Amino acid sequence: MDAAQKKTIIREGFLVKRGHLVQNWKARWFVLTPDQLLYYKYDGGRRDSCQRGRIQLEDCEVTCPFLELENRPLVFKLRTKSSVEHFLDACSREKRDAWAADIAAAAEKLRAGDGGKTTHGQADPAESLGLKLVNVNLSQVVDSMYDVHSGIRFTNHVEQGKTYSNCFSGSAVVDWLVFAELALTRVEAVTLASALMEEGFVRPVGLRSVEALRTAGLTQQFVDDSTALYSFAESFKKRGSVKAETSLSAVELSGKVVRRGYLLKQGHKRKNWKVRLFVLRSEPAYLHYYDPSRDDVSPAGGFSLRGCLVSALDDNGVPSGVKGNIQGNLFKIITQADTHYFIQAPTHEEKMGWIDAIREQI
Structure with missing residues (x-):
């Protein structure tokens, strides 16, 4: 974020956003400026400096409350000028209404010509790629990749004297996803592989892949190249089975x-x-x-x-x-x-x- 944007922050905080390519929910740090809604990922316990996306507010429409999603009564919806819909979940009704009101006010100022020129920078990944990988089950994808008979082949690579075992290259992942007809094109395969990495199923292990994740833009985080090395995360099979650390009773939730x-x-x-x-x-x-x-x-x-x-x-x-x-x-x-x-x-x-x-x- 440049110095001009820092001076014009209207509101910032956590919201939970539904993805476009894979319709899962992820907590993101949102920053509202007069003409854009920017969002970032927290890497561990620190906000990642790399933007995960931006939503242009010019001609944006806000629906609040949006009550069509079961078990998520605190969602509001943004519909952009290009008819892309964004669903954002707040922690409380007060926060939801405050975010929606500030976004609607910023959009209204832009319509009235008081908000300045819209900065056209990096678009939301779904908007810029125009992909339709909707409702992809990432757990099933990674299970297929891990299949002993038809899955991706593990290899050992040596890079600057260091040996990486049981890994595979970025181009091998893309080849496999296209061959398995889980993606129609290499561009779609890179997007799907990026989603696998984002969810922690696949992790970068080589110098090229780690550096790409650290410095790349929104759509270049996974590298379709034979020199970029990746492996499965050791814990991916355990995902989705998190249990409560303590047993909970109705009494605990009655306060x-x-x-x-x-x-x-x-x-x-x-x-x-x-x-x-x-x-x-x-x-x-x-x-x-x-x-x-x-x-x-x-x-x-x-x-x-x-x-x-x-x-x-x-x-x-x-x-x-x-x-x-x-x-x-x-x-x-x-x-x-x-x-x-x-x-x-x-x-x-x-x-x-x-x-x-x-x-x-x-």
């Missing part, structure tokens, strides 16, 4: 909702950072968290606040127990059972707001 919002939580086993929807309840006092990428209305986990300790963590350096590349605004909750939860808020104000709200319930 009054005091606060809700998107925060980043560090996992207990893999120590990776994920965006979660946190909901704080009182009488009884519980803190639950949900996976916003799923339509499941059940929490992914939660715990009683009785006997808990909550404290802010210093942003100078990486505190003990915290892993990964973090943004800051950390706080820690220690439960009565001595389980440590490391949580990261997007801003200092939100961190202190959550700490104060939790302390009131302890």
Whole structure:
């Protein structure tokens, strides 16, 4: 984001966006400017500087609320000038209405000629490619790729003296997807391979592929080349089977909702950072968290606040127990059972707001 855009930020924060090519939901950091809605991915615990897309607001139409998606009552819809529809899920009705109102106001200013010229830069990947890989089941795709009889062939590669085992090249992936008729063209295959990588099924392992992921634009993250190396992620077979860390009862969910919002939580086993929807309840006092990428209305986990300790963590350096590349605004909750939860808020104000709200319930 350039200096001019930074000066004209109207609103920013987490929303959950439904994909175009694969209609799954992903938490993204959104930044609203007078003429565009930009969105970014959080890489671990830090916002990725690479834009994942932008939505031009010129002649954009906002529908709020949009109540046609089951289990997602907090969605609003944007329809662009080119008739592309974007579905965005907020953490609360207040946030949803505020985002929709600000976006509608920005679009109205553009229609009135007060918003300045629209900057035509990188478009949304679905808009720019015009692809129709809709409702693709990525789990089935990767299972087919992994099939011992008809799947992709594993090879060993040596790159600058280092050996990479059980991997495959980017061009081999594209060849296989086209041969298996999962994509009609190499361009579509690259897009599908990028979705597999985005979801963590496939990971870059060689210098060329890692560098491409770090520096490439929206549509060049997966490299169709024999020198770009990839492999399956070790954990891909476990995806979709996440279980709640604690058993939940109806009593836990019966309290009054005091606060809700998107925060980043560090996992207990893999120590990776994920965006979660946190909901704080009182009488009884519980803190639950949900996976916003799923339509499941059940929490992914939660715990009683009785006997808990909550404290802010210093942003100078990486505190003990915290892993990964973090943004800051950390706080820690220690439960009565001595389980440590490391949580990261997007801003200092939100961190202190959550700490104060939790302390009131302890």
